[in-house]
Amino acid sequence: MKRRDSLKALTLSSLGLAGMNPQVAMAEQRELESPPETPVKIPGGRQKEEAIRDARLMKEKFFTAPELATVKVLCDIIIPKDAKSGSASEAGVPAFIEFIAKDMPQNQVPLRGGLKWLDIESNKRFKKIFTLCSKEQQLQIVDDIAYPEKAKPMYSQGVAFFNLMRNLTASGFYTTRIGIDDIGYVGNTPNVWEGPPADVIKQYEKYIV
Amino acid sequence: MFEIKEQPAVFDVVIIGSGAGGGMAAYQLAKAGAKVALLEAGGYFDPADPKYITQLKWPWESPRRGAGNHRPFGDFDAAWGGWELDGEPYTRKSGTQFDWFRSRMLGGRTNHWGRISLRFGPKDFKRKSIDGLGDDWPIGYDDVKPYYDQVDKLIGVFGTIENMDNEPDGIFLPPPKPRLHELFLQKAGKKANIPVIPSRLSILTKPINDQRGVCFYCSQCSRSCQAYADFSSSSVLVIPAVKTGNVTLINNAMAREVLTDPKTGLATGVSYVDRNKLTEHTIKGKVVVLAASAGESARLLLNSKSERHPNGLANSSGVVGRYLHDSTGASRGAFLPHLMDRKRYNEDGVGGMHVYTPWWLDNKKLDFPRGYHIEYGGGMGMPNYGFGSGIEAMNGKYPTAAGVMKPAGGYGASLKEDYRRFYGAYIGMAGRGEAVPNYDNYAEIDPTVVDKYGIPVLRFHYKWTDYEIKQAKHMHDTFEEIIHSLGGVASGTKPGADTNYGIAAPGRIIHEVGTVRMGDDPKTSVLNKYSQAHDAKNVFVVDGGSFVSQADKNPTWTILALSWRASDYIIDQTKKKNI
Numbered sequence: 001m002k003r004r005d006s007l008k009a010l011t012l013s014s015l016g017l018a019g020m021n022p023q024v025a026m027a028e029q030r031e032l033e034s035p036p037e038t039p040v041k042i043p044g045g046r047q048k049e050e051a052i053r054d055a056r057l058m059k060e061k062f063f064t065a066p067e068l069a070t071v072k073v074l075c076d077i078i079i080p081k082d083a084k085s086g087s088a089s090e091a092g093v094p095a096f097i098e099f100i101a102k103d104m105p106q107n108q109v110p111l112r113g114g115l116k117w118l119d120i121e122s123n124k125r126f127k128k129i130f131t132l133c134s135k136e137q138q139l140q141i142v143d144d145i146a147y148p149e150k151a152k153p154m155y156s157q158g159v160a161f162f163n164l165m166r167n168l169t170a171s172g173f174y175t176t177r178i179g180i181d182d183i184g185y186v187g188n189t190p191n192v193w194e195g196p197p198a199d200v201i202k203q204y205e206k207y208i209v
Numbered sequence: 210m211f212e213i214k215e216q217p218a219v220f221d222v223v224i225i226g227s228g229a230g231g232g233m234a235a236y237q238l239a240k241a242g243a244k245v246a247l248l249e250a251g252g253y254f255d256p257a258d259p260k261y262i263t264q265l266k267w268p269w270e271s272p273r274r275g276a277g278n279h280r281p282f283g284d285f286d287a288a289w290g291g292w293e294l295d296g297e298p299y300t301r302k303s304g305t306q307f308d309w310f311r312s313r314m315l316g317g318r319t320n321h322w323g324r325i326s327l328r329f330g331p332k333d334f335k336r337k338s339i340d341g342l343g344d345d346w347p348i349g350y351d352d353v354k355p356y357y358d359q360v361d362k363l364i365g366v367f368g369t370i371e372n373m374d375n376e377p378d379g380i381f382l383p384p385p386k387p388r389l390h391e392l393f394l395q396k397a398g399k400k401a402n403i404p405v406i407p408s409r410l411s412i413l414t415k416p417i418n419d420q421r422g423v424c425f426y427c428s429q430c431s432r433s434c435q436a437y438a439d440f441s442s443s444s445v446l447v448i449p450a451v452k453t454g455n456v457t458l459i460n461n462a463m464a465r466e467v468l469t470d471p472k473t474g475l476a477t478g479v480s481y482v483d484r485n486k487l488t489e490h491t492i493k494g495k496v497v498v499l500a501a502s503a504g505e506s507a508r509l510l511l512n513s514k515s516e517r518h519p520n521g522l523a524n525s526s527g528v529v530g531r532y533l534h535d536s537t538g539a540s541r542g543a544f545l546p547h548l549m550d551r552k553r554y555n556e557d558g559v560g561g562m563h564v565y566t567p568w569w570l571d572n573k574k575l576d577f578p579r580g581y582h583i584e585y586g587g588g589m590g591m592p593n594y595g596f597g598s599g600i601e602a603m604n605g606k607y608p609t610a611a612g613v614m615k616p617a618g619g620y621g622a623s624l625k626e627d628y629r630r631f632y633g634a635y636i637g638m639a640g641r642g643e644a645v646p647n648y649d650n651y652a653e654i655d656p657t658v659v660d661k662y663g664i665p666v667l668r669f670h671y672k673w674t675d676y677e678i679k680q681a682k683h684m685h686d687t688f689e690e691i692i693h694s695l696g697g698v699a700s701g702t703k704p705g706a707d708t709n710y711g712i713a714a715p716g717r718i719i720h721e722v723g724t725v726r727m728g729d730d731p732k733t734s735v736l737n738k739y740s741q742a743h744d745a746k747n748v749f750v751v752d753g754g755s756f757v758s759q760a761d762k763n764p765t766w767t768i769l770a771l772s773w774r775a776s777d778y779i780i781d782q783t784k785k786k787n788i
Contacts, residue, residue: 170597175268184553195386
């Protein structure tokens with residue numbers, strides 16, 4: 001099959017070359033003889049047990065409503081809307097962090113405890129929880145924990161929490177359409193590769209044989 | 210009532226396992242007209258069927274954005290399995306470590322492998338003659354070369370004619386052009402006197418037949434290709450074999466024992482359990498071909514005990530399970546400051562590296578006996594879980610394009626700018642080397658533990674020696690040399706003697722071989738040079754188990770060649786009525 005044809009097959013249906021050959025159908029039938037017990041929708045590319053696990057995790061709740069509100073404020077401080085792209089919450093990052101907390105439970109105590117640390121700190125300074133503070137007040141705390149090499153030792157726990165939030169926010173943001181367009185990844189599509197563009201080769205001439 | 214369902218038909222051949230070895234045997238034997246039963250412990254898989262496709266999915270189509278906390282290489286990777294399977298344990302002996310990766314699916318691990326398709330060279334079959342360690346194979350390059358040639362033509366591999374010592378050229382399709390960082394690596398290699406040549410991957414850069422499409426450069430071979438443009442045993446061998454009408458494919462068939470005739474000692478068939486329904490079955494065959502992986506095939510033989518074969522089938526030598534070895538592995542990453550703020554374009558390319566470094570030194574001048582090759586990664590890849598992680602360790606160290614230094618960490622619009630600056634400016638390198646096969650590295654049957662089907666499980670005993678550890682040290686020295694030559698900054702710290710120079714735990718490279726090695730002497734080997742058991746002439750093993758030694762090459766291309774060779778021998782011997 002020529003590249004052109006295989007591209008066409010892909011764009012038409014993604015059915016590609018899946019054969020309707022009777023031998024293949026029979027082989028598959030033998031496997032499918034026992035009907036699935038749980039009526040769970042299995043997305044393409046997932047195994048049944050995986051789909052069941054994901055569905056179960058989706059149904060569970062980890063963050064309380066106030067915790068989730070704090071997560072949203074922090075995400076948008078870390079990745080706000082700018083001239084090029086939207087904010088973390090516009091990209092659905094809080095829901096992503098909620099899912100990760102359930103799927104990777106080692107994050108649960110650091111996240112819950114970190115959020116608590118933030119509210120205690122905020123209460124010490126402003127007699128209010130973090131989300132009720134003004135933007136200036138929020139940033140005053142964030143500035144003390146967002147710069148690991150400059151932060152005072154007394155804020156080291158806050159720094160660790162903010163590093164975790166920064167990393168999770170980046171994971172959640174740059175793996176969405178908004179984030180991928182921002183970072184400029186233009187692949188994941190049928191394509192022809194002819195080497196780097198000529199102007200790029202020219203730009204890096206001295207690093208190339 | 211306990212019932213064992215018996216297939217009434219007697220098959221010409223029963224094959225256990227549908228990966229590279231089993232897929233090739235099924236294909237060759239079915240083409241030759243044999244009636245084949247193909248047992249696969251996992252489910253049906255066709256990379257072109259939307260039910261199974263992960264290729265071209267976006268990270269947000271996984272709620273964990275492709276993280277690898279469930280599937281070891283991430284949600285989109287085409288391996289159903291991993292180092293741990295529910296209900297299918299294995300154990301380890303004397304505090305040693307071996308990590309065993311198993312795929313349970315049609316095509317096995319070939320659906321996600323790196324497609325690195327290297328031939329063993331003439332020296333790789335005769336290592337003992339060169340350095341006195343291990344053993345020579347009972348065959349040489351010339352015995353296997355015609356099969357490598359046929360595999361190249363049937364399956365397709367790209368590469369370039371290099372005429373290098375012990376790196377035999379094949380029948381190659383054109384290789385893809387190097388990516389930007391790979392062009393840098395070629396120059397850095399020249400400076401450091403380390404060869405960097407086009408890689409040799411089984412991916413179709415040109416059409417080879419009407420059944421398979423050509424590569425459309427999405428870099429996702431690890432998801433298995435819906436256009437059948439990469440080599441996966443499922444799409445390239447098993448599905449075509451089934452289409453001949455000569456193959457009865459039985460999925461979810463977990464083999465329990467190879468059955469033997471008490472009088473002749475020959476195999477009569479296989480008993481298996483259906484993994485879903487937990488029903489018990491037997492299937493009869495005139496020839497039994499094991500291709501379940503080096504570990505599973507050894508396990509199956511050891512579990513096939515009878516009066517005639519008290520130590521397990523084909524094990525009068527006591528060698529089954531012995532000489533287990535995996536490739537060595539060590540890796541390092543680096544940051545290339547001159548790649549910051551780079552221009553964006555689609556550089557996905559093929560799945561994997563476009564250039565690599567074959568072994569280039571003479572071990573006689575080194576303090577370790579066997580070589581390694583180096584694989585490279587890098588570029589503007591698709592963001593996945595973990596993207597941008599650790600930016601706080603980077604963005605305080607390097608000035609912006611305008612020359613401004615910023616404090617590490619941070620947030621807001623300035624941080625977003627940093628993620629953009631650093632994107633695509635990293636490379637990675639991984640050494641993959643040859644271990645010296647060792648009688649004391651082995652898999653045996655655990656005397657007390659069974660899996661959920663009641664099948665006794667494997668217990669591993671494995672230690673790296675100084676040979677491998679010194680090789681890993683050399684890998685790291687080389688990585689730093691290359692990184693220096695690139696003008697890069699190595700990531701993290703160089704591992705030292707306290708961590709055995711960062712050598713990966715045995716099994717982690719997923720190249721385990723050697724458990725049923727071939728040889729001319731039935732007292733010290735399990736198979737003869739045609740992959741046929743010395744003790745039972747109608748039993749063959751065509752996975753990596755037959756390897757006497759591994760070479761610093763990936764095993765798949767040699768598994769394919771040897772399986773084809775064994776299949777020809779089965780056909781020949783059947784015609785001559787010898788089996």
